[in-house]
Amino acid sequence: xxxxxxxxxxxxxxxxxxxxxxxxxxxxxxxxxxxxxxxxxxxxxxxxxxxxxxxxxxxxxxxxxxxxxxxxxxxxxxxxxxxxxxxxxxxxxxxxxxxxxxxxxxxxxxxxxxxxxxxxxxxxxxxxxxxxxxxxxxxxxxxxxxxxxxxxxxxxxxxxxxxxxxxxxxxxxxxxxxxxxxxxxxxxxxxxxxxxxxxxxxxxxxxxxxxxxxxxxxxxxxxxxxxxxxxx
Numbered sequence: 001x002x003x004x005x006x007x008x009x010x011x012x013x014x015x016x017x018x019x020x021x022x023x024x025x026x027x028x029x030x031x032x033x034x035x036x037x038x039x040x041x042x043x044x045x046x047x048x049x050x051x052x053x054x055x056x057x058x059x060x061x062x063x064x065x066x067x068x069x070x071x072x073x074x075x076x077x078x079x080x081x082x083x084x085x086x087x088x089x090x091x092x093x094x095x096x097x098x099x100x101x102x103x104x105x106x107x108x109x110x111x112x113x114x115x116x117x118x119x120x121x122x123x124x125x126x127x128x129x130x131x132x133x134x135x136x137x138x139x140x141x142x143x144x145x146x147x148x149x150x151x152x153x154x155x156x157x158x159x160x161x162x163x164x165x166x167x168x169x170x171x172x173x174x175x176x177x178x179x180x181x182x183x184x185x186x187x188x189x190x191x192x193x194x195x196x197x198x199x200x201x202x203x204x205x206x207x208x209x210x211x212x213x214x215x216x217x218x219x220x221x222x223x224x225x226x227x228x229x230x231x232x
Contacts, residue, residue, distance in 0.1 A: 021039075021060065022040070041097055044228055044230045045227065045228060045229035050071050056072075058070065068082060081223075093214050097210045105229055105230075106169050108224070113217070114219060123214040135217070142169075
């Protein structure tokens, strides 16, 4: 499942044309063999609109995506769909990179379906902070751990089902030892607003972590136009 070349001394060099990939490396000496799975992940920035992805597939280097997500064509474009066919898998956190990344921004278009007057939740993850749109509560939350409400920042935010919204989460490690996490959300059909919608200074910061996406919904959630880039 990997594209690249192995040198005479056993060094594997991944193909630079494919970008991210994942697969298995196997070594054999006589009757003994061993294998390990590896991920090849390029440096930032990343851009993924899923147009080159195979239908029903997910990016192979993502963690915890198989069985929960699939690529599907929606209104003429390929998008990533959080499936709603298994109630035991309704909540999903997917990570797409190494855990040592820091000081970066993640953006994605999100869209929620409505089922029996219930809307789900959708969000993006950066450096272990999560920016989440809550459908039923019509609220935007920014937190490092949802189970600890005192460290959660929240604000009312009205959003509609079957409508694309753009989410942006930026996290910065500050010189004083704290971290600043701030996010904004706006209709994807409109220009990005200059002001941040929500912001948090964390005195006990998460200083690194993988980019990711989040969904918890009784109906399907859609993601598109994913971007991750280093902060200016």
